[in-house]
Amino acid sequence: MVENRPLLTIFSHIMLLFGVAVIALPIWIMFVAASHPEIRMTQVPLPMLPGGYFFENLDIALNRGMSGMDGNGVAYMMLNSLIMAMMIAVGKIAISLLSAFAIVYFRFPFRMFFFWMIFVTLMLPVEVRILPTYEVVANLGMLDSYWGLSIPLIASATATFMFRQVFLTIPDEMLEAARIDGAGPMRFFWDILIPMSRTNIAALFVILFIYGWNQYLWPLLITSEPGMYTVVMGIKQMLEAAEQVPQWNVIMMTALLAMLPPIFVVIFMQSLFVKGLTETEK
Amino acid sequence: MARVVLEGIRKTYPNGFKAIHGVDVAIEEGEFLVLVGPSGCGKSTLLRMIAGLESITEGRLSIGDRDVNNLEPSERNIAMVFQNYALYPHMSVYKNMAYGLKIMGLPKAEIEERVKKAATILELTDEQLIRKPRQLSGGQRQRVAMGRAIVREPSVFLFDEPLSNLDAKLRVQMRLEIKTLQANLGITSIYVTHDQVEAMTLGHRLMVLNAGNVEQLGTPIELYQRPESLFVAGFIGSPAMNFAEARIDAAGKTITISGQEALPLGDGGMAEHGGKDVILGVRPEHLELVAGAPDAVPMTVTMVEQLGADTLVHGHFGESKSDLTVRLEGIRHIKGGEVLPIRVSPDHLHVFDPKTERRLS
Numbered sequence: 001m002v003e004n005r006p007l008l009t010i011f012s013h014i015m016l017l018f019g020v021a022v023i024a025l026p027i028w029i030m031f032v033a034a035s036h037p038e039i040r041m042t043q044v045p046l047p048m049l050p051g052g053y054f055f056e057n058l059d060i061a062l063n064r065g066m067s068g069m070d071g072n073g074v075a076y077m078m079l080n081s082l083i084m085a086m087m088i089a090v091g092k093i094a095i096s097l098l099s100a101f102a103i104v105y106f107r108f109p110f111r112m113f114f115f116w117m118i119f120v121t122l123m124l125p126v127e128v129r130i131l132p133t134y135e136v137v138a139n140l141g142m143l144d145s146y147w148g149l150s151i152p153l154i155a156s157a158t159a160t161f162m163f164r165q166v167f168l169t170i171p172d173e174m175l176e177a178a179r180i181d182g183a184g185p186m187r188f189f190w191d192i193l194i195p196m197s198r199t200n201i202a203a204l205f206v207i208l209f210i211y212g213w214n215q216y217l218w219p220l221l222i223t224s225e226p227g228m229y230t231v232v233m234g235i236k237q238m239l240e241a242a243e244q245v246p247q248w249n250v251i252m253m254t255a256l257l258a259m260l261p262p263i264f265v266v267i268f269m270q271s272l273f274v275k276g277l278t279e280t281e282k
Numbered sequence: 283m284a285r286v287v288l289e290g291i292r293k294t295y296p297n298g299f300k301a302i303h304g305v306d307v308a309i310e311e312g313e314f315l316v317l318v319g320p321s322g323c324g325k326s327t328l329l330r331m332i333a334g335l336e337s338i339t340e341g342r343l344s345i346g347d348r349d350v351n352n353l354e355p356s357e358r359n360i361a362m363v364f365q366n367y368a369l370y371p372h373m374s375v376y377k378n379m380a381y382g383l384k385i386m387g388l389p390k391a392e393i394e395e396r397v398k399k400a401a402t403i404l405e406l407t408d409e410q411l412i413r414k415p416r417q418l419s420g421g422q423r424q425r426v427a428m429g430r431a432i433v434r435e436p437s438v439f440l441f442d443e444p445l446s447n448l449d450a451k452l453r454v455q456m457r458l459e460i461k462t463l464q465a466n467l468g469i470t471s472i473y474v475t476h477d478q479v480e481a482m483t484l485g486h487r488l489m490v491l492n493a494g495n496v497e498q499l500g501t502p503i504e505l506y507q508r509p510e511s512l513f514v515a516g517f518i519g520s521p522a523m524n525f526a527e528a529r530i531d532a533a534g535k536t537i538t539i540s541g542q543e544a545l546p547l548g549d550g551g552m553a554e555h556g557g558k559d560v561i562l563g564v565r566p567e568h569l570e571l572v573a574g575a576p577d578a579v580p581m582t583v584t585m586v587e588q589l590g591a592d593t594l595v596h597g598h599f600g601e602s603k604s605d606l607t608v609r610l611e612g613i614r615h616i617k618g619g620e621v622l623p624i625r626v627s628p629d630h631l632h633v634f635d636p637k638t639e640r641r642l643s
Contacts, residue, residue, distance in 0.1 A: 174368055181382035
């Protein structure tokens, strides 16, 4: 649509700028808060321009922790979060690829039954099954471990369903050509199916990584040892830190840090992400 | 190169549908056999059974001197070209062609040699070898698909309607290329198509399939000159053969299309079928326009199609309802409504039993 109405253009731009402000302002405030000394954050009015303490705060947040806490920064929590998110994303993709492969390409008894079983688990997110899952994880001795943090979250009906749909769009001749070329099932899976779903895998990785990174309730429940805390839990705990005025500069710096990995994942995988959700040519 | 022998091959699907009702054929070394028939006749199923992509319910299939009924497709020493090419989209042309060889475990040097050789035969340039299939045109993709078949150095080529995704001009060109290629390599080939022109031009022999049954097996000329059934008569030849209900006189010397003059039967008549109701078939190209001939039949023209080289005249004999097509050479200026004197040559009459639909005589 080509239109040339200056008022409309101005109005559209104002609306866009307003939208940007709604999204960006909190992030800006977070950034500003993370760059002032602790004392400045208790004075009114709150600063709207960045101060000069960004790197000091970074050092405190990462390595030293808030005053009055255990003296550890959030660096290890970032690492925990990263490991958990990676395990969840990679695990979910691996399991869903295999189960979708089984459902689409193999004829076995109760195939559709199992498919619907997987599908039905969509109705059972972690929050619904949290107590029995906790029981199972505790009995398996997986409390306070990376396995405990990630395994209960790995099964994914959404991803299985998505890969099923992707595989269904791949023409049968592809399998037949591979069979004539002498490729066995796993070879076909590895050499042809996975490369052909590459963009979908990337798109799903972005979504699942962020899902894993943002987990709060489950890690809170199964970790009691501070060494296993994740950064999202860390932020919450900083707010409640023993009878102190919240140290907003450190908290905001931690929040800023917690935002970074998902942003990196999105930025670096953006083009694959878009392709994975829109590409139709097979 | 190998002989392919099918003995009593049948296919019944688990749901009880019978796709193939018993096929017996021996395909000689270096022969080009075309399976032809309308869609749903079972020709692709039969090809896929030979390839090993469908199981064989009953019968014996041997390639070379091995029974291959229970072998995997890759163990049958065959190569197949698919209708939609089925190239791996994420691999370069070179890798597409090399993939099967890599799985076979051939050394890199030999793979390269074979792929290069196939590329030369198919006139694929080095620059095209590093492209992805989607960067190629339809004809080039088809060449790559054939290249993937050639590098395997199989004893049998299987083609599943390889030209139906191409445009008309390219189809003619690729048809010639396939024919030349097969003749040069001398590899036994089985080719499935629904296009009877492709079938006639490519095959040493044709097998016409209809609803899972073999209607006729023979050279293209045999099928054209002596179709054994009504189905083959109607299927082979374009435009299709004209059919009319007719009756043979008691002596078996003449044949009468209802309400028309009697036509003499060639070859000394059909005494054994005297007095029978039959279906008479005549090809459009065997009807002549002859002014003043005593045995000419008047034909009322309803429509004319000018093809340049030929003129197709549609109409019917006198009052009879059965449609009739006449193919006249060159450009003729004929209009609808005209009445033309048409002569049917007695040597080109095909007579079929209306019940069994088989050829009489």
